[in-house]
């Protein structure tokens with residue numbers, strides 16, 4: 001079966017891009033990265049792509065008169081590379097309804113919280129301030145409203161007493177690196193159906209036991 005062609009949009013470090021690069025290197029993985037684009041010329045993720053032999057382009061939003069012109073350039077590059085699915089992997093620009101509509105149900109985002117809780121920036125600090133005992137991450141189809149859309153995969157991560165935002169972010173990031181390749185795999189295998197605001201996943205295994213935080217073992 002033909003592999004799903006991915007366009008990956010980044011703005012920085014690119015560790016989620018790296019997780020896709022590594023997944024795509026597996027012989028039986030049903031997707032391949034055809035293009036990585038950064039809106040930030042200095043994004044370290046660009047180098048990760050180039051090292052892996054992936055075409056990496058800079059589309060700097062500052063070079064355009066407005067959002068639409070910037071997004072038209074993104075769209076041209078993605079369509080030109082024949083991308084079938086676009087992954088926002090730490091892409092820190094808001095997209096207009098025009099772009100979101102154009103890539104409807106072919107555009108996913110990874111966000112470091114259990115959406116719909118804590119959309120936007122500073123998610124870990126806000127989760128800690130709110131005192132949640134379980135944090136996590138979400139891969140979802142993108143809709144016009146920021147950090148909203150049908151959820152494909154989520155992972156839950158227990159918050160530990162004494163956690164700071166950096167420590168929590170690191171453990172959530174490790175979960176992100178598993179969730180994004182999993183979501184892409186499920187979509188590429190045709191197992192994800194968007195039904196209204198929800199995704200139905202065909203052939204999912206038995207759900208794991210609940211994550212309870214703090215762990216009941218040792219709590220008597």
Ligand code: GAR
Pocket residue numbers: 010011012013014015016017045089090091092110111112120121147173176
């Ligand atoms: C990731 O934690 C990703 O979830 C987050 O930015 C980080 C990028 O890291 N994205 C957002 O906050 C988008 N709302 P990376 O560049 O190493 O993949």
